[in-house]
Amino acid sequence: MIKYSFLLLLVVLPFASPAQAQVGPTGPDNSNTDSLLKVFQKRIDSLETLVNNLNSSDIKSYADNYNKSYRNALLAIDLLQTLQSTVKSIIADRNQAEATNLLNQINNPTSNQLGFVFTERVITLASQVISSSNLVDEQKSKIKNTITNIVNGIAQSFPPLNIVTSVISTIGSLNIPFIEKLGKKNETGG
Template sequence: MNILYMKNYGRCFTILLFLMLHCFFTAWAQVPRTDTVPADTIVNNMEMRGAPAIQTRDTTIKHILEELQKVTDSDKQNSNAIQGLLQGKEIDNLTKYELVRNNLINASETYYLLNKKIIDLKSRTTTNNLDVFITSLNNPESKELGFSFSDRIVELVEKVVLKGKADKGERNGKIVESTKSIINSPIFQSFTSLTPPLAIANSVMNFLHSVSVNNKQISQKTLQEFEKELNKYVVYYTALNDANQKFEFGLNFNKDQLNLLQDNLYDHLMFTASALKFQLPQRGNKPIAETMNTFFLDEFKKEKVVDFFDKLEVKYTKGKRIDYELLLRENPNLKEVNNQLEDLILQTKRFENLYNEYFSLLDSYYTKVNNSLKIAQDNGLADKNLIENKQTEFRNLKNEAVTDIQASINIKELYNNTDKIKYRYRIF
């Protein structure tokens, strides 16, 4: 509206000036000539009456021409200003388009990288070497700390409960055999959790209490002595089991959060792909990871996003220039997708948090396992040097796991890509 006003104002002023000139010259022609009267007589008469001197015809015309030049200059300035505004508007549309294009091309790679790293972190919530190490520490048959828990239970039954008379009498022999049977029960062998030692200790204690009812040789004092010795092992396995359970719970929660993040990433990807007119994948009953991997492999590639914008520019090319204003007006979804890219960046930051949480879990787990090993040392279950060697072995395995995951996921690659997305610039 301002541009049209400036144009019309300049034209009206020019027309008005020419009308004034026309009227002036017409009136001038009708004034009686005074050439028959001497000029000095006219001047003297006017001076005698006190009247001001009249400008000559040449002075008036000069003034009018000067005013006309001012109008012409003003009109030229207005025209230049209008052209500048039009050019500035075109540059603004070009800037908006280039921002959208670059952001969405870079975002296409961010979608791919984020999905890949989510899958990688989910698959590395446990590590084989750490699993083997912890399983061996928690195995009742293992001698990683210089003893077998199963053997120690049998020894305590023979020495404390039966007072070293395990081979004296059929009853004592049956108690030892029953104890061994409990330890080797298929029920405990099939445990998938890391609690067999605690379950075995509890079962053996219940068995001895039931036997003591009909066996007067097994007193309550004897059972208390047995339980006291057994508890030295139970405390160690309880601490180890607590470390395992908390680590497992933390891993499961971390994995659930990664699944939720992947679902949100899928929804955001579908919104962007739809705006770019890509053929959306049919998820069906397939896992989301499989669906997204197939989509990135067959359809949603960076090269295809570049090709989409190249074809769009050709479509809106008129002569030798691209009509960016029309392009943006007829494709409003592109601006909307650009304005929603902040959500994608927030998802990458959420992944970063889950990534860091995983290493925090490892650190906490490392501390708890070391504490359980210290308990084994303090209770005299294992030699100090052996415990220190196991702690060193566990530290090396933990550091190896951290290094492997950091190298595999390469979080810096995701940082570098998201830095290319100017998500704070919104387009309206």
């Protein structure tokens, strides 16, 4: 409001010069005063209009700025919510990838993730069973080599259950007398 008052004084001062307010020997000149008042009134009216226009444009400008700030705040909130859900999704995907990687390592028969290598354990157990049988050493050696070749051959492409199934079916398909004796012992329970 102070700047408008200052503006009003700057506009009005040029009209208030001492030369215009002439005072005659009988008193002030009424025609000059009336015309001066009319000029002042016109100037005041134009200044009031200017101030009103400035006020309404300022108010509109403030309202526009507020609306822009409000919209920007809403967009920022929306963006933050989207970013939060994206971060949660990325974390979940990363955790899932780590879990999948760990499960793949555990399911790999040549992995030492569980504290032992599954293929080596299968070969060791099969060797112990074959060694305890009543076979000729040459037959034991051939069977051990066959089991080792089967396990090592399918270890990279099959999960552990398939390896065990393959070893058992291979041993079962061989015509070896100790397997028949072992089967008879299991049937008789002795």
